[in-house]
Amino acid sequence: DAGITQSPRHKVTETGTPVTLRCHQTENHRYMYWYRQDPGHGLRLIHYSYGVKDTDKGEVSDGYSVSRSKTEDFLLTLESATSSQTSVYFCAISEPDRGSNQPQHFGDGTRLSIL
Amino acid sequence: KQEVTQIPAALSVPEGENLVLNCSFTDSAIYNLQWFRQDPGKGLTSLLLIQSSQREQTSGRLNASLDKSSGRSTLYIAASQPGDSATYLCAVYFGNEKLTFGTGTRLTIIP
Numbered sequence: 001d002a003g004i005t006q007s008p009r010h011k012v013t014e015t016g017t018p019v020t021l022r023c024h025q026t027e028n029h030r031y032m033y034w035y036r037q038d039p040g041h042g043l044r045l046i047h048y049s050y051g052v053k054d055t056d057k058g059e060v061s062d063g064y065s066v067s068r069s070k071t072e073d074f075l076l077t078l079e080s081a082t083s084s085q086t087s088v089y090f091c092a093i094s095e096p097d098r099g100s101n102q103p104q105h106f107g108d109g110t111r112l113s114i115l
Numbered sequence: 116k117q118e119v120t121q122i123p124a125a126l127s128v129p130e131g132e133n134l135v136l137n138c139s140f141t142d143s144a145i146y147n148l149q150w151f152r153q154d155p156g157k158g159l160t161s162l163l164l165i166q167s168s169q170r171e172q173t174s175g176r177l178n179a180s181l182d183k184s185s186g187r188s189t190l191y192i193a194a195s196q197p198g199d200s201a202t203y204l205c206a207v208y209f210g211n212e213k214l215t216f217g218t219g220t221r222l223t224i225i226p
Contacts, residue, residue, distance in 0.1 A: 033213075042204070042218040043159075058213060090158055103149055104206075104214060106158040 003027050004107035006091050012113045019078040021110050023091030025071075032074040033092040033104065034058075034066060036085075043090065049074055081114045088112070117142045117209045121217035128195055129225050136190040136220050138205030143183045149214065150179050150190050151204040159204060163190070195224045 003026030013019055023032060033048040035058075045058030047066040055066050063085060065077045078085055088111050092104040118141045128134045138148070147166050151159040163172045163179040165188070171180040178191040192199055202221045206214040 040218065043206075043214075043216040045213045048213065092159075103161040103164045105161060106151075108158040109156075 004091060004093060004105060006089075006107040006110050008110060009108065010111045012115065013081055014115055015082060016080050019081050019112065019114075021076045021089055021091075021112070023074045023076070023107060025074075025091075025093050027093060027095070027105075028071060029093040029095040030071075031094045031096060032068065033094075034064075034074065034076045035090045035092065036060065036087040037090060037109075038087050046076065046089075083114050086112060086114045117207070117215055119205055119207050119215050119217040121203075121205055121220050123220060124218065125221040125223070127223045127225055130195060130197060132195055133191065133193050134195055134222075136192070136203050136205075136222070138188040138190070138217055140186050140188075140207045140215075142209055143186055144209065145183060146208045146210045148179075148181055148188050149206045149208070150177075150188075151206065153202045153204060153219070162203075197224045197226050200224045 005024045007022045031050055034046040035043040037043050044060045046060055046064050047058055049055045049068040067075045088109045090109045091107040094102045094104045096102050120139045145167050149164045150162045152162050153159050163174055165172045165179055165181045176193040181188050200223050202219040204219045205217045208214050
């Protein structure tokens with residue numbers, strides 16, 4: 001299994017509070033991704049990173065920010081959590097050789113509930 | 116809009132049968148297609164990746180095919196076992212830096 005650790009695995013918090021989720025990898029892969037998974041919507045990309053300090057938005061980036069200060073860590077921050085951000089969050093990594101023609105490997109997810 | 120569709124959403128099959136899961140996509144200009152398995156409460160496990168230049172990939176009892184012209188991929192599972200019960204997800208890389216996922220097919224193998 002790819003060395004991907006997400007923390008925390010579960011979190012319950014209140015509306016309006018800041019939340020930071022962490023993804024840590026030991027594979028030295030260049031690309032890292034944050035997805036959310038919701039019933040009826042499948043997985044949707046929030047943000048991704050193609051290198052240290054290089055990030056870009058996905059299709060559902062509103063209300064989220066990310067940071068990548070070193071290769072192994074990719075942080076997802078909800079500045080002021082809302083109930084609509086209750087979801088399961090997955091981190092993924094990949095190492096492209098030419099483009100992104102390599103499989104993505106996923107962490108076990110973080111279940112976030114916002115009350 | 117580039118979309119990926121998986122039908123049916125759920126499928127139940129007796130143990131031992133061969134089965135096919137379907138994935139369709141709206142844009143034939145793909146780079147690759149990936150099949151994943153997801154167990155309840157778990158992350159996604161990559162099963163097979165098919166490059167755009169390939170027609171199929173095989174891993175054990177699994178065989179994935181790709182027909183870009185018709186916008187379809189199938190995942191064939193031979194001699195199904197109860198341990199194959201899971202949700203199977205198809206994802207397409209259209210070359211825009213992200214994978215586009217289908218909503219999955221929940222497979223139940225009946226002992």
